[in-house]
Amino acid sequence: MANKLISQMGLPKSIANVFAARSIITAKDALSLTEFELMELLDVGLAEVTLALAHISEISSPPYQTALSLLEYRIQNEYLAGHLPTQLKGLDAALCGGIPFGVVTELVGPAGIGKTQFCLKLALLASLPSTYGGLDGSVIYIDVESKFSSKRMIEMGFKSFPEILHMEGMAKEMAGRILVLQPASLTEFTESLQQLKVSILQHHVKLLIIDSMAALISGENGQGPPRQHALGWHISFIKSLAEFSRIPVVVTNQVRSQGRDEASRYSFQVQNRTKFPEDLSSFDSHLVAALGIQWAHAVSIRLVLESRSGQRFIKISKSSISPPMAFLFNITASGIFLLDDDGVEMMGPEINAIHCQGHSGTVNFDT
Amino acid sequence: MEVSSLPISASQRGKLISSGYTSLSSLSSVSPSRLAQDLKISENEALEILKVASRRSGLDITDIGACAIVNGAQTAWDILHEEESSVRITTSCSDLDDILGGGINCKEVTEVGGVPGIGKTQLGIQLAINVQIPADYGGLEGKAVYIDTEGSFMVERAFQIAEACIEDMQEYNSFLRKDFQACQNRKDPKDFLDNIFYFRICSYTEQIAVINYLEKFVSEHKDVKAVVIDSITFHFRQDFEDMALRTRLLGGMALKLMKLAKTFNLAVILLNQVTTKYSEGSFQLTLALGDSWSHACTNRVILYWNGNERYAHIDKSPSMRAASAPYAVTGRGIRNCASNSKRVKMM
Numbered sequence: 122m123a124n125k126l127i128s129q130m131g132l133p134k135s136i137a138n139v140f141a142a143r144s145i146i147t148a149k150d151a152l153s154l155t156e157f158e159l160m161e162l163l164d165v166g167l168a169e170v171t172l173a174l175a176h177i178s179e180i181s182s183p184p185y186q187t188a189l190s191l192l193e194y195r196i197q198n199e200y201l202a203g204h205l206p207t208q209l210k211g212l213d214a215a216l217c218g219g220i221p222f223g224v225v226t227e228l229v230g231p232a233g234i235g236k237t238q239f240c241l242k243l244a245l246l247a248s249l250p251s252t253y254g255g256l257d258g259s260v261i262y263i264d265v266e267s268k269f270s271s272k273r274m275i276e277m278g279f280k281s282f283p284e285i286l287h288m289e290g291m292a293k294e295m296a297g298r299i300l301v302l303q304p305a306s307l308t309e310f311t312e313s314l315q316q317l318k319v320s321i322l323q324h325h326v327k328l329l330i331i332d333s334m335a336a337l338i339s340g341e342n343g344q345g346p347p348r349q350h351a352l353g354w355h356i357s358f359i360k361s362l363a364e365f366s367r368i369p370v371v372v373t374n375q376v377r378s379q380g381r382d383e384a385s386r387y388s389f390q391v392q393n394r395t396k397f398p399e400d401l402s403s404f405d406s407h408l409v410a411a412l413g414i415q416w417a418h419a420v421s422i423r424l425v426l427e428s429r430s431g432q433r434f435i436k437i438s439k440s441s442i443s444p445p446m447a448f449l450f451n452i453t454a455s456g457i458f459l460l461d462d463d464g465v466e467m468m469g470p471e472i473n474a475i476h477c478q479g480h481s482g483t484v485n486f487d488t
Numbered sequence: 489m490e491v492s493s494l495p496i497s498a499s500q501r502g503k504l505i506s507s508g509y510t511s512l513s514s515l516s517s518v519s520p521s522r523l524a525q526d527l528k529i530s531e532n533e534a535l536e537i538l539k540v541a542s543r544r545s546g547l548d549i550t551d552i553g554a555c556a557i558v559n560g561a562q563t564a565w566d567i568l569h570e571e572e573s574s575v576r577i578t579t580s581c582s583d584l585d586d587i588l589g590g591g592i593n594c595k596e597v598t599e600v601g602g603v604p605g606i607g608k609t610q611l612g613i614q615l616a617i618n619v620q621i622p623a624d625y626g627g628l629e630g631k632a633v634y635i636d637t638e639g640s641f642m643v644e645r646a647f648q649i650a651e652a653c654i655e656d657m658q659e660y661n662s663f664l665r666k667d668f669q670a671c672q673n674r675k676d677p678k679d680f681l682d683n684i685f686y687f688r689i690c691s692y693t694e695q696i697a698v699i700n701y702l703e704k705f706v707s708e709h710k711d712v713k714a715v716v717i718d719s720i721t722f723h724f725r726q727d728f729e730d731m732a733l734r735t736r737l738l739g740g741m742a743l744k745l746m747k748l749a750k751t752f753n754l755a756v757i758l759l760n761q762v763t764t765k766y767s768e769g770s771f772q773l774t775l776a777l778g779d780s781w782s783h784a785c786t787n788r789v790i791l792y793w794n795g796n797e798r799y800a801h802i803d804k805s806p807s808m809r810a811a812s813a814p815y816a817v818t819g820r821g822i823r824n825c826a827s828n829s830k831r832v833k834m835m
Contacts, residue, residue: 141632149693152700153733153742162677166540167495178700183688185705188634189681192643217644224639353726364639387790389801389810415725417604418761421640427518439605441613442645444819468796473605 122148131181136173139163148181160228205247205328205369207252209280209450211462212435216422220369225360225419227334229374229410231477232424234433235452237266239426240330241274242456243371245281247328248298253285260299263291265310265336267287269301280455307337314358321366329362333373335411352412354421372420375411376475396478408475427476435459438472445472489514489532494540503527504537515541533561543553571807575628577619577714577755579611580653581822583813586801593787594628594713594755597745599720601760602791607817608759609640609799611791612716614822616684617649621713622675625657630713630754631683633705635698637722641686650680653735685709692723692737699741706752715748719759721776742784758785797825 125148127140143162145151151174154162159170195203213219220226220243228236244262249255262269275296278286286292304310320326338352363370393476410417417423423439436447446464450457490511491504503758507526509515515523515538524534562570576591590596592615602608616634621627634641654675677789685705689695706712728734749756763776773780775790782788788804794814801812814825 148697149691152693152696153737155736164499166495166497166500166536174700176706178697179704181694182698182701183690183694185633185685185687187682188641188643188646188676188684188686191677191686192647192681197641207775221642235520252832357723357726358638364688364690386768387801387803388794390792414604414764415761418719419638419722420604421638423605441609441640442642442648471796 122360126217127151130177132173132176136165136169136283139165140173148177149176152181162225177471202447203367205243205256206245207243208254209448209457209459209462210236211446211464212437212450212460214439214462215437215446215464217442220371221422222367222369224365225363225370225372225423226376226422226424227372227420228426229376229438229475230423231376231408231428231475234426234428235450235457237268237332238273238277238452239449239457240332240371240373241270242277242281243328244330245274245278245456248295248367248381249282249285253282256327258298258325258332260300261321261326262299263310263313263329263331264301264303265331265333267303268332271296274299276454277456280453296353304337305327311355314355314362318362321368326366327368327437329368329370331359331370331372333375333376335373338412352416356416360419374416376408376477377411379409410475425473425475427474428476429476431478436467437474491541494537494544495795496537496540500527500529500533500537503529504717512541512544542595544654574753577615577628578621578626579815579822580614580618580656581813581815581824583824584815587800587802587808587811588787588789589808592714592755592757594747594753596787597742597749597756597758597785598787599758599760599775599785600789600791601762603762603773603793606791606793606806607815607822608791609642609718609831610669611822612718612757612759613641613646613649615714615755616716617646617653617680617821619655619755620680620683621657629711631685631711632714633685633687633702634829635687635689635695635715635717637695637717638719639688640718643681646681646684647677648819649821650677653680655820662668685712689723692728695723696737696741699744702748703744703751706748706754710752712752712754712755714755715745715758716757721761725761725776735778737819738777738781739784742781742804746786751800 126146127148127150128137128146130137130148132140140146140151145162146155151159156167156174159174160167161258163170198428201224203212204216204220204463205222206213206219207216218396228239240262244260246254247256247258247260249257251257275286275292278292278295286295302313317329321329328439334352334355339468359370359372417439420439422437422443425436425438427436433450433452434447435450437443437445444465447467448464449460449463450459451460491500491509494501494512504510504515504527509518509523509526518538520531520538523529523538524531527534560582575594576585577594578585579588586676598613600608612634616632617796619628619630619632621629654677657675659734672701687698687776688696702715706715724734724738745756745758748754751773761776762773764771765774766772773792775788782804785804786806787802787808790801792801794812797814798816799812799814802808802810816825
């Protein structure tokens with residue numbers, strides 16, 4: 122929409138020519154200037170500029186939909202109203218059916234907690250035939266940390282869906298649907314993202330996984346503000362990719378320890394510091410998500426995986442649809458599973474805390 | 489009055505001044521053909537200039553009206569009456585409504601900011617539903633425009649909130665009115681969804697275009713009473729190199745939104761993200777888009793965590809005092825914080 126040509130918008134010839142003569146070709150060129158700058162540049166009166174701008178704006182603004190038509194479209198056209206079930210009953214119920222299509226879902230947690238295990242499971246699920254609750258499509262798995270293990274994934278498949286994978290040639294077909302990319306640098310990653318845009322639509326891709334986003338940045342830059350800016354383009358690109366192809370996008374994020382001067386208060390809170398005794402709970406958890414606040418704003422759903430006194434929890438930390446629930450989980454040979462489907466609702470900033478107390482860091486095979 | 493204040497193009501203004509027409513009075517007695525000769529322009533063009541000039545000087549003359557010394561002005565007394573009769577959109581949380589003076593004010597631009605996951609989008613959806621509460625229940629019976637820049641609008645969530653809103657209205661009916669007639673014509677959540685006009689924006693150009701277009705859109709859909717922009721920040725945070733340009737564009741946008749709020753008597757709610765800022769020796773959280781943006785809206789509400797509760801703080805408002813109030817995000821939407829009936833807590 123932004124790159125629509127002004128000459129094709131049906132403006133009166135005289136004014137359209139003036140725009141063209143000053144090489145204001147697209148709607149973006151025109152709308153990036155204020156009305157007064159345009160008056161100066163085009164040498165026409167205010168009335169004409171306002172009229173022309175109103176016309177350009179009308180044509181280049183996207184059409185509206187009512188929320189109702191949006192809902193009806195989703196129910197009619199998409200499998201399970203646009204969700205990829207995780208096959209973890211409690212979590213699916215809380216997320217209204219699973220990982221939603223069209224938005225970015227993030228998994229955050231300390232090393233060894235099971236983020237990659239979760240991703241492998243999701244990849245497997247998306248490639249399953251739809252009769253077994255899968256999406257029956259290809260999966261693109263961007264493996265930045267080189268942690269992808271086909272062996273582990275197939276093992277998971279044999280344990281959790283033995284009836285499917287024991288079928289002749291099924292294991293090969295399913296594994297053949299999962300395309301793994303291993304970019305070595307941010308530039309390489311950027312390139313493959315751009316190529317993805319086309320191939321997602323061509324190849325019936327139903328899930329995009331990026332494991333992990335944080336590794337890309339920590340490899341290139343040091344600490345500090347450039348970290349946020351380096352990903353600015355990627356954030357909006359990945360979001361729009363999810364949106365336009367209507368597929369679920371799952372990214373993982375690492376944790377880092379919270380710096381001492383980390384901001385967590387507004388200036389008006391600091392002034393009243395005497396009134397609020399220092400929040401002791403905030404000193405318990407020194408971990409924060411590795412990518413900063415700008416990234417956190419951009420993800421639509423954030424799932425935190427954490428461990429407390431040796432028990433692993435998965436929490437819905439940010440979601441505009443689900444209540445903040447926490448579920449106890451474990452990882453076995455068949456992959457991640459919930460110990461308790463009811464979950465507990467959390468209160469307060471506990472939702473955002475990331476704990477890391479004594480989990481083994483390896484897959485628990487004895488259960 | 490000087491010629492330089494006329495809304496005409498720069499070259500015409502230049503020609504006027506170089507030919508000696510510096511004040512409006514100098515233009516008042518000149519004929520179009522004479523002006524055309526002097527300025528070496530076509531007669532039509534000269535006529536246009538004279539029209540603009542006479543419109544401008546006409547304003548000066550008719551200004552000797554009864555109440556207004558300056559055209560378009562209102563006395564403070566009139567404004568007081570207007571303010572008293574102005575309508576507000578409830579947030580469904582009475583504590584929050586109290587500090588806001590009854591809800592989100594129409595005719596004003598209100599900015600709401602907070603950390604990720606605090607409930608900005610929730611509040612946005614809640615307001616888009618609440619603006620539709622029928623007049624019988626003290627609502628505005630309006631419609632809402634939802635401009636989504638981030639793709640975070642969840643239609644399923646809007647459906648839940650609409651359902652809860654209808655339940656609340658029925659409860660109100662059965663307790664206070666015993667009016668079975670009204671119970672009969674219950675609304676369907678789908679009616680609520682049908683009255684939310686949803687724009688999905690994918691670049692800052694589109695954002696500017698939609699905001700320009702809103703004026704026309706709202707004049708075609710007069711019952712739109714709330715415009716929610718979720719969030720104002722997203723595209724302006726990613727795509728900019730030239731910060732001065734960003735400030736100019738944001739300023740222009742803010743002015744248009746204010747004008748929209750005033751002309752159509754509707755509430756504009758802008759959701760904003762937070763960023764960190766270094767001041768007085770430490771990093772602090774602050775709303776994004778910088779200091780000059782913070783002048784752009786009339787009211788500014790910051791959502792934050794206070795202990796285990798979500799709080800809203802009025803950071804800036806010309807009429808309300810700085811205050812904080814707790815609120816809760818429940819399955820039914822934004823509600824009062826039920827601190828006395830705590831649910832199962834973790835740990």
